[in-house]
Amino acid sequence: MEQVTLNVMDNRPIARSVWQMTLMGPCSAVKEPGQFVDIKLEGFILRRPFAVCDWNTMGMTIIYKVVGKGTDKMTELLPGCQLDCLIGLGNGFDTAPSGEAPLLIGGGVGTPPIYALAKKLVSEGKKPQVILGFKNIQDVFYENEFRELGCEVTVTTSDGSYGIKGHVNDVFPEYYTYYYTCGSMSLMKTVHETAKTEGQLSLEERMGCGFGACMGCSVKTHSGYKRVCKDGPVLTSSEVIFD
Amino acid sequence: MGTKVTLCGIELDNPVIPASGTFGYGYEFAELYDINCLGSFSFKGTTKEPRFGNPTPRIAETPSGMINSVGLQNPGVEKVISEELPKLKKVFYKPVMANVSGFSVDEYVYTCSLLDKEEQVGWLEVNISCPNVHGGGMSFGTDPKAAGEVTRAVKSVCRKPVIIKLTPNVTDIVSIAKACEESGADGISLINTLLGMRIDLNSGRPVIAMNTGGLSGPAVFPVALRMVYEVSRAVKIPVVGMGGVFSAEDVIEMMMAGATAVEVGTANLIQPYASRDIISSLPAVMERYGITDLAEIVGIAH
């Protein structure tokens, strides 16, 4: 973990209530896709956690959905704003077990860390197949960005307004070597039940600190309790207890 | 600049002590800075048996504060002694404050007597905010008799100073503090968290899985300050003040109200360097207010 000041370079809506923010500043503490940044917002006590969507040593991109007062406030941040951030948080995705054709499934705003992961897998010479699940055409984002990485992409919407009508588990390919997913717990449970392989999932919990000190985010797993912020957010499918 | 203070016979380089539950067993912070700059720190509340704690969500935000319902998650006293303390020894060489919780007098006695024997432990900080399973679930800390009983029992098995940590969720905190003093407590620390709640507007349900939790952070500072003031005027034993301390100014205010040392909790969670930064800014802030020795300002507001 590192505490850094990042400058807002760009902040714009990319889908219904979904914004993309580009931040510049020292980001070499970010090590793996699936890690997150914890942002201090003026007027709020607790930091807000967001998955890193893309990064290099000079900056990062996050994608956030407006769901409350904090994320609403974030839409007002203009280029030039400085943000106090904790970066390089959490245990990210491990690409070692992926095989040559891993399946990547993003649900709604669970998609951002999947993008960072796809980029890494492609750089390792693997061929990720991507499924993105949204509710409606207005919610869809990043389909082209994944294509530009060279990934095969299938989009589903639950009302059929775009892509294939249905849910992510309706469009699983015949062959894949491993899976990675981030989305709502119910989406990830469906993925887990449909999948023929092991995989990794990125969890979400309300956080006090974000770096392992308060036990605010502990969940029970098949291998003991885990702090989502430090031992997670990425856990393996054999660890997660689905209720 | 004099920042040294003496707490129950043990000298501290400065009065700043990270509060229990906000500093783990120290390592997360030892990775960030040399935690030997601290006066001491109070480690995570330890119980006789291992505890997973409460279901999530355990955390909610409030105006200028936070609510937690961690539920005393800890590995149990035996593991704390066999695993956590040896690891801690590598990163912290000063006496540490052992924070203890229990659900019966016997549990407090068992846990305290084991920790008392540990060389690294300087003080026992006995958190009496927990429900008494043999007393209808009412917290030990809300009844002067039960508070006195725990104090006496723990004192009888400990050689090290015993500091009783009080809950603010009472009508008359002074009567509880006095009962502890009369039963042999070496010090009082306060305040633990204030009971509070939030409701999620989307679901219409409480945010916290257990419905309610403990409020901490700047929102509670004036309440904590008032209680430190009242208690320190009423007892002769030292008082450790805490609740919403976020700056060197807050430390000085707590000391003026009557605190011999000051714990910093929530601030560590939001600004991981908070305790270190408070300590490093103390001399400049003391100078601004013409203070040359912190030990001299304790209780000057009385």
Ligand SMILES: Cc1cc2nc3c(=O)[nH]c(=O)nc-3n(C[C@H](O)[C@H](O)[C@H](O)COP(=O)(O)OP(=O)(O)OC[C@H]3O[C@@H](n4cnc5c(N)ncnc54)[C@H](O)[C@@H]3O)c2cc1C
């Ligand atoms: C590891 C991790 C990665 C995340 N990545 C993303 C991402 O890439 N894009 C995205 O849009 N969202 C992401 N989230 C969810 C995001 O943190 C919340 O939507 C955001 O904190 C809501 O803040 P608010 O002030 O608008 O909402 P409010 O409801 O007003 O917030 C009140 C409090 O609850 C917390 N909170 C509310 N909802 C959530 C939630 N779903 N998860 C955790 N804490 C919550 C807030 O942080 C705050 O402390 C992530 C969460 C975690 C834990």
Ligand SMILES: Cc1cc2nc3c(=O)[nH]c(=O)nc-3n(C[C@H](O)[C@H](O)[C@H](O)COP(=O)(O)O)c2cc1C
């Ligand atoms: C996440 C969290 C966990 C806590 N756990 C404990 C605990 O185990 N034992 C204890 O005595 N107090 C515990 N507390 C209370 C704090 O030590 C402190 O008394 C309180 O938070 C007020 O100080 P603050 O406003 O500076 O945080 C906890 C507080 C928080 C926020």
Ligand code: FES
């Ligand atoms: S949020 Fe504090 S330990 Fe995870």
